[in-house]
Amino acid sequence: MAVNKVGKQTLVFKNPPVIADGATIVGPKEGQGPIGRHFDKVLDDDMWGEDSWEKAESHMYDSTVRMVLEKCKLSVDQIDVMLGGDLLNQLIASNYAARELAIPFLGLYGACSTMSESLGLGSILLDGGYATHVVASCSSHFSTAERQYRNPLGLGNQRPLSAQWTVTGCGATVLTNQGVGPKITHFTIGRVMDYGVTDATNMGAAMAPAAADTIATHLYDTQRSPSDYDLIVTGDLGLIGRQLAIDLLKKSGQDVSRVFNDCGCMIFAEDQDTHSGGSGCGCSAVVFNAYLLNMLRTGEYKRILLTATGALMSPTSSLQGESIPAIAHAIAIEWGGQPTEGA
Amino acid sequence: MAVNKVGKQTLVFKNPPVIADGATIVGPKEGQGPIGRHFDKVLDDDMWGEDSWEKAESHMYDSTVRMVLEKCKLSVDQIDVMLGGDLLNQLIASNYAARELAIPFLGLYGACSTMSESLGLGSILLDGGYATHVVASCSSHFSTAERQYRNPLGLGNQRPLSAQWTVTGCGATVLTNQGVGPKITHFTIGRVMDYGVTDATNMGAAMAPAAADTIATHLYDTQRSPSDYDLIVTGDLGLIGRQLAIDLLKKSGQDVSRVFNDCGCMIFAEDQDTHSGGSGCGCSAVVFNAYLLNMLRTGEYKRILLTATGALMSPTSSLQGESIPAIAHAIAIEWGGQPTEGA
Numbered sequence: 001m002a003v004n005k006v007g008k009q010t011l012v013f014k015n016p017p018v019i020a021d022g023a024t025i026v027g028p029k030e031g032q033g034p035i036g037r038h039f040d041k042v043l044d045d046d047m048w049g050e051d052s053w054e055k056a057e058s059h060m061y062d063s064t065v066r067m068v069l070e071k072c073k074l075s076v077d078q079i080d081v082m083l084g085g086d087l088l089n090q091l092i093a094s095n096y097a098a099r100e101l102a103i104p105f106l107g108l109y110g111a112c113s114t115m116s117e118s119l120g121l122g123s124i125l126l127d128g129g130y131a132t133h134v135v136a137s138c139s140s141h142f143s144t145a146e147r148q149y150r151n152p153l154g155l156g157n158q159r160p161l162s163a164q165w166t167v168t169g170c171g172a173t174v175l176t177n178q179g180v181g182p183k184i185t186h187f188t189i190g191r192v193m194d195y196g197v198t199d200a201t202n203m204g205a206a207m208a209p210a211a212a213d214t215i216a217t218h219l220y221d222t223q224r225s226p227s228d229y230d231l232i233v234t235g236d237l238g239l240i241g242r243q244l245a246i247d248l249l250k251k252s253g254q255d256v257s258r259v260f261n262d263c264g265c266m267i268f269a270e271d272q273d274t275h276s277g278g279s280g281c282g283c284s285a286v287v288f289n290a291y292l293l294n295m296l297r298t299g300e301y302k303r304i305l306l307t308a309t310g311a312l313m314s315p316t317s318s319l320q321g322e323s324i325p326a327i328a329h330a331i332a333i334e335w336g337g338q339p340t341e342g343a
Numbered sequence: 344m345a346v347n348k349v350g351k352q353t354l355v356f357k358n359p360p361v362i363a364d365g366a367t368i369v370g371p372k373e374g375q376g377p378i379g380r381h382f383d384k385v386l387d388d389d390m391w392g393e394d395s396w397e398k399a400e401s402h403m404y405d406s407t408v409r410m411v412l413e414k415c416k417l418s419v420d421q422i423d424v425m426l427g428g429d430l431l432n433q434l435i436a437s438n439y440a441a442r443e444l445a446i447p448f449l450g451l452y453g454a455c456s457t458m459s460e461s462l463g464l465g466s467i468l469l470d471g472g473y474a475t476h477v478v479a480s481c482s483s484h485f486s487t488a489e490r491q492y493r494n495p496l497g498l499g500n501q502r503p504l505s506a507q508w509t510v511t512g513c514g515a516t517v518l519t520n521q522g523v524g525p526k527i528t529h530f531t532i533g534r535v536m537d538y539g540v541t542d543a544t545n546m547g548a549a550m551a552p553a554a555a556d557t558i559a560t561h562l563y564d565t566q567r568s569p570s571d572y573d574l575i576v577t578g579d580l581g582l583i584g585r586q587l588a589i590d591l592l593k594k595s596g597q598d599v600s601r602v603f604n605d606c607g608c609m610i611f612a613e614d615q616d617t618h619s620g621g622s623g624c625g626c627s628a629v630v631f632n633a634y635l636l637n638m639l640r641t642g643e644y645k646r647i648l649l650t651a652t653g654a655l656m657s658p659t660s661s662l663q664g665e666s667i668p669a670i671a672h673a674i675a676i677e678w679g680g681q682p683t684e685g686a
Contacts, residue, residue, distance in 0.1 A: 003472040090657035104532040128471030189447040314433035
């Protein structure tokens with residue numbers, strides 16, 4: 001058994017990395033949602049002066065990272081490594097941003113689970129003494145995702161009620177090995193789960209088993225119960241997936257219903273007509289780096305479990321008749337101190 | 344400064360992870376090449392009984408991982424985490440393999456740099472006490488890559504002489520925190536570099552600056568010279584990129600020419616008509632897990648620097664007029680012991 005691991009899949013940080021700060025840039029629709037006032041910058045339009053949506057997403061990524069560095073009074077040179085990714089083929093949003101930033105970069109692909117994957121791996125680098133400052137980050141963009149995964153927007157296809165709305169947004173976190181603030185204490189690495197869902201417009205159902213598996217494993221590994229958390233929050237299950245995850249966890253003996261929510265259900269209001277809620281790796285990235293971080297800093301939440309969830313199919317695998325595998329990684333964060341400056 | 348880091352970008356392992364074993368499966372063309380006898384399994388055809396090339400690649404991935412576990416007499420349950428990726432959109436080769444294996448999985452995207460990215464992150468997990476057994480892995484497939492990045496094979500497009508041939512192959516390594524064998528001592532994390540190359544059929548030229556930057560940084564960080572290595576080997580620069588990397592390093596004051604080679608130049612013979620050599624993340628994965636590992640075990644090489652290189656463009660970014668950014672990550676491996684059993 002590894003010394004910094006408990007149970008089957010959970011890493012424990014003996015020198016828990018501190019969340020120095022987070023930054024977020026979102027699109028107009030996200031800014032109009034119920035937690036809109038928490039975001040650092042709301043764009044007026046999702047092209048942001050670029051000549052393609054893909055370039056706009058990369059611009060947003062680069063700017064969000066520079067914004068969080070500015071908040072932390074850090075220069076690019078002081079960052080040991082940036083970890084991140086996005087939903088686009090070959091990670092062009094994050095790779096082109098990493099080119100502009102010229103920071104040592106480790107590219108990750110976990111679909112919409114990337115925010116917790118990057119926070120988890122970043123925490124390992126800090127806790128293990130391999131770095132003093134790390135950026136964890138990811139982005140998504142409604143229009144780049146529609147173009148790549150679904151139909152050209154110009155067709156105006158009707159979206160089924162189970163469909164989710166890809167969040168236009170980027171979130172970036174600076175993690176450090178010193179200072180005060182919310183700390184990352186555990187990282188539960190998920191397994192790929194597949195219950196045979198083949199409907200790419202019902203990703204919440206495809207991802208719910210992976211979310212439930214990782215949360216149940218985390219609770220088992222740490223010998224905690226749901227009531228040990230003020231909030232257990234998934235990435236982007238949406239309304240349908242959230243209920244399925246609650247039901248699956250109940251079957252495995254864990255009643256999480258009192259402390260459970262989903263970033264995809266928090267970011268948009270019902271009258272914003274997104275159907276089942278938000279999705280995309282930007283979803284958990286911006287909800288975490290804005291709203292959840294503020295709630296931790298003001299003491300509203302003392303301990304949360306952030307469980308970002310990713311659907312791992314591609315248009316190619318769907319066309320070849322494959323079902324949709326999914327993964328979820330969980331990060332335990334706690335902060336029992338006084339409200340911090342940034343709160 | 345982090346305690347387990349030297350210079351700007353290089354992590355140092357105080358408990359250097361041991362390479363327990365490697366396994367490789369390759370396509371027919373790779374099996375006919377100059378190092379063909381080193382591969383564990385050579386396929387008769389690149390469909391391998393599946394009804395799509397993508398499914399064949401995923402099958403190859405799953406089988407290579409099972410093969411290396413069998414060599415190490417380990418069960419799937421004994422693996423703490425698998426790290427890996429491939430070139431396909433949304434990593435469908437590795438994600439679908441991870442579904443079959445049901446191992447905790449961290450998906451990486453570094454294009455053809457994925458083998459050293461996975462070995463590096465796996466080494467951190469072991470050295471830091473977060474795991475006892477890790478699988479590092481990646482794959483590529485000529486026909487899936489042609490379909491996705493270039494032209495349908497049926498068109499029979501002529502390939503320019505600067506083009507490289509995507510290797511059909513998967514390599515998987517088991518790393519552990521105990522035992523004897525070649526050890527990973529350093530991990531130099533690369534930065535994204537872009538010298539403005541826009542020709543997607545000349546990826547060697549696009550990747551050479553990233554390779555040179557990472558190698559020069561590694562030598563500077565560790566205060567080593569090229570002659571401290573028996574071999575400095577890049578991932579898949581091919582004939583054109585290899586020469587460019589040697590020239591760029593010479594300009595930065597490092598003459599690597601006596602110890603330098605490239606996996607893309609080693610895997611195919613000139614009469615195999617691949618033009619500039621092999622490419623794809625399977626290229627460094629299979630050359631490393633077969634030929635290089637054997638050379639380390641027999642004592643032919645005492646110390647090598649494996650520098651896998653990735654071109655990070657996508658067809659979308661190329662169509663939008665972007666140049667090709669690239670990245671390279673380097674892993675220092677040494678073995679001064681007696682030839683080991685598997686040699």
